[in-house]
Amino acid sequence: MIILGGIAAAILLLVIFIAYMVYRALNPRKIVIPEGRSKYVSEVIHIGRTGYYDTFCDTSAGAVAVYMYDQTVNGITFSEKVGVPYFMANDRFSSFRMMSDYIVDSSEQFPEDEFPRYFILGIDPYAAFLQSCSSKEYFQRNLEFIYKLSEEHPGTAFIVYFPADSALDWINLTEEQKREARLSYITFVRYFRERPNVMMYYISSMEWVLYSDCIRTNGLDSPVDEDIYDHLQSLNITETSLSCLLTYANVNEEMDRIIGLAGEFEQVRASYADMSGKDVFFIGDSVIGNYRDDTSIPAFFRDMTGANVYNLAVGGWSAVSTADPSTSLGCAFDYLMGRSEKEEFIDLFSSSYAYEDYTLAKTKLEENNNEGENSIFIIEFGLNDYFCGLPLDDFRAALTYFAESIKTSYPKAQILFLAPGYINAFDFGNLDTGTDGNSCILQDYRDITYEVAIEQNCQFLSLTEDFVFTQETTPFYLDDVHYIENGRYLLAQGLARYFKK
Numbered sequence: 001m002i003i004l005g006g007i008a009a010a011i012l013l014l015v016i017f018i019a020y021m022v023y024r025a026l027n028p029r030k031i032v033i034p035e036g037r038s039k040y041v042s043e044v045i046h047i048g049r050t051g052y053y054d055t056f057c058d059t060s061a062g063a064v065a066v067y068m069y070d071q072t073v074n075g076i077t078f079s080e081k082v083g084v085p086y087f088m089a090n091d092r093f094s095s096f097r098m099m100s101d102y103i104v105d106s107s108e109q110f111p112e113d114e115f116p117r118y119f120i121l122g123i124d125p126y127a128a129f130l131q132s133c134s135s136k137e138y139f140q141r142n143l144e145f146i147y148k149l150s151e152e153h154p155g156t157a158f159i160v161y162f163p164a165d166s167a168l169d170w171i172n173l174t175e176e177q178k179r180e181a182r183l184s185y186i187t188f189v190r191y192f193r194e195r196p197n198v199m200m201y202y203i204s205s206m207e208w209v210l211y212s213d214c215i216r217t218n219g220l221d222s223p224v225d226e227d228i229y230d231h232l233q234s235l236n237i238t239e240t241s242l243s244c245l246l247t248y249a250n251v252n253e254e255m256d257r258i259i260g261l262a263g264e265f266e267q268v269r270a271s272y273a274d275m276s277g278k279d280v281f282f283i284g285d286s287v288i289g290n291y292r293d294d295t296s297i298p299a300f301f302r303d304m305t306g307a308n309v310y311n312l313a314v315g316g317w318s319a320v321s322t323a324d325p326s327t328s329l330g331c332a333f334d335y336l337m338g339r340s341e342k343e344e345f346i347d348l349f350s351s352s353y354a355y356e357d358y359t360l361a362k363t364k365l366e367e368n369n370n371e372g373e374n375s376i377f378i379i380e381f382g383l384n385d386y387f388c389g390l391p392l393d394d395f396r397a398a399l400t401y402f403a404e405s406i407k408t409s410y411p412k413a414q415i416l417f418l419a420p421g422y423i424n425a426f427d428f429g430n431l432d433t434g435t436d437g438n439s440c441i442l443q444d445y446r447d448i449t450y451e452v453a454i455e456q457n458c459q460f461l462s463l464t465e466d467f468v469f470t471q472e473t474t475p476f477y478l479d480d481v482h483y484i485e486n487g488r489y490l491l492a493q494g495l496a497r498y499f500k501k
Contacts, residue, residue: 064106067122068099096128100145107149119158121146129184136187143191150195158195160188162202162246167210170262182255185246193248201244205254208489210261211268212300273499275307277374281361283322283333283402284380284418286315287482289354295485300492305499307376310361312336314354319381320390323398332358333402336365337409365410372410377402378495382420382445383481389433389440396448403456414459419449421463422471425480467494 093099103121110116132139150158162185173181185202192198204210246254282288282298288311293299298309317329324330325340328348335345336358349355365375379402385395399417406415420442423429429442446462453460463469468490469477477487 062116063118063120064103064116065120065122066093066099066103066106068093068096068124068128096123096131096142099123100142103149104145115153115156117156119149119156121158121160122163123160123188124163125184125188126181129180129187134180136183139184139187140191143188146198147192147195150192150198154197156197158198160198160200162200162204167262167265167268170259171265178259182259185255186251189246189251190248200246202246202254202258203244204258205244205246206486207261208486208493210258211265211493212303212489269304271500272304272493272496275305275499278305278307278376279310279364279368279374280307280376280378281310281336282313282378282380284313284378285317285384287313287383287421288380289313289317290315290482291488292353295488297483297488297492297495300489301495304492304496308364310364311357312354312361313380314352316384318384318388318390318395319398319402320385320394322381323401328352333405336362337405339405339409370412372406372413375410375413376416376499377406377410377413378416378418380418380420382442382449383423386420386429386433386440386442386445387426389435389438391434391438392440392444392448395445396452399449399452400456403452403458407456415456416459416461417449417453419446419460419462419464421467421483422469422474422478423481424474424478428471461494461498463491466498467491 093102103119107115107119128142129136129139132142146158150156170178170181189200192200280298280301288297291297292311294303296311298311301307302309312332314329321327322329322333325334329352331340331345332349332352332354334340335342335349345358349358352358365372368375379399381399382395385398403415403417406413420429423442426433426442432439432441434440446464450460450462452458461467469487477483477490483491
């Protein structure tokens with residue numbers, strides 16, 4: 001009986017153990033960090049907060065976020081991509097010691113088997129180095145607590161973001177300061193070389209950030225614009241963004257490269273056309289029209305060239321529908337050309353988010369009263385025409401209508417047609433969307449754009465051939481159809497250099 005009782009107890013323990021293992025497999029509390037130091041990390045969004053911090057933690061949180069930046073950047077939230085509950089510090093920390101005390105106090109509140117899956121840290125290595133009395137040894141001792149924390153919790157991903165400063169921040173440092181700043185980054189990265197669950201990302205390795213004048217809210221010394229941080233810190237740290245990853249093997253070379261790039265800032269700026277006094281009117285679809293802040297294509301172009309820009313593009317419209325005067329956008333275009341009455345324009349178009357832009361553009365053209373001299377119309381259509389399978393002859397007629405209308409109303413204006421770029425939808429644009437026996441692939445619309453530009457003696461650029469984009473690199477600058485911030489910057493940069501010629 002004793003033996004049978006022992007066997008029954010052993011079987012019961014085995015069943016409990018198996019049930020527990022199944023439960024743990026279905027409800028993992030920790031993340032296994034894959035080899036190669038790469039890990040999918042959720043999107044994160046910066047929001048501004050102020051006030052005193054406390055160390056109260058939601059112990060059910062799957063993530064803790066703490067930031068120490070010189071810039072006013074405070075806290076993050078996790079997106080639905082990972083969907084884990086988060087806890088964030090409700091203040092930014094101006095000293096490394098204050099931040100580390102907060103991290104230690106917060107982490108101690110989590111039970112060992114419920115420790116967060118992510119620890120997101122924003123740290124300015126150079127500021128921390130200076131706060132350590134510019135002592136490498138003292139600096140390393142200050143990093144020791146993160147090292148020990150990562151040792152104690154090997155299943156937690158510790159993601160460290162370094163600040164995304166522009167080239168001018170590096171240029172304004174003295175040679176001694178550059179040496180110290182460079183050393184602080186290298187020391188930080190190499191200190192954690194034996195911790196595979198600690199990964200560091202320096203977004204300034206993306207050249208578009210280094211050379212962007214739009215990333216700060218009020219001038220060179222102001223905080224980084226939150227919209228820019230939304231994108232920078234939401235980069236999926238996957239194989240498509242490993243260029244931002246700093247490792248023991250690449251940090252020395254990467255810091256040299258970044259400082260070298262910063263030194264080329266003036267040369268980069270000199271490669272853009274000086275278009276002061278020029279008026280540039282962007283007409284098109286969502287590629288341009290969906291973005292109307294300081295990270296839009298027209299805004300980037302304005303900051304690079306000094307031109308006056310008007311974003312007249314509206315998402316969802318095709319060239320064919322825009323060339324129809326009976327539609328709201330068609331009426332707006334005709335009003336710009338001086339062919340529609342103001343009352344009709346207001347009646348049909350006043351509810352559009354582009355209404356003010358068209359009103360300002362029309363006022364500007366009337367004020368100039370110079371037949372479009374010093375005016376440039378950039379026309380970008382084709383994607384929605386292709387998605388809808390609109391007949392190629394209708395697309396050709398629409399582009400011709402734009403060119404002839406502008407030349408009639410503003411004969412001294414320049415006209416530049418942009419052919420559609422790469423996409424990751426509709427079988428990369430190779431899906432035949434034509435109907436009634438008409439074959440329509442995206443390349444057909446690109447070809448027609450070129451042909452109309454030649455026929456109408458207009459300028460032409462192809463987003464697939466005349467810019468830095470390729471189909472293989474679309475994950476770096478494109479969602480399925482639209483350009484993300486760095487893509488919009490590069491597109492504007494290509495235009496700014498085109499007009500330099």
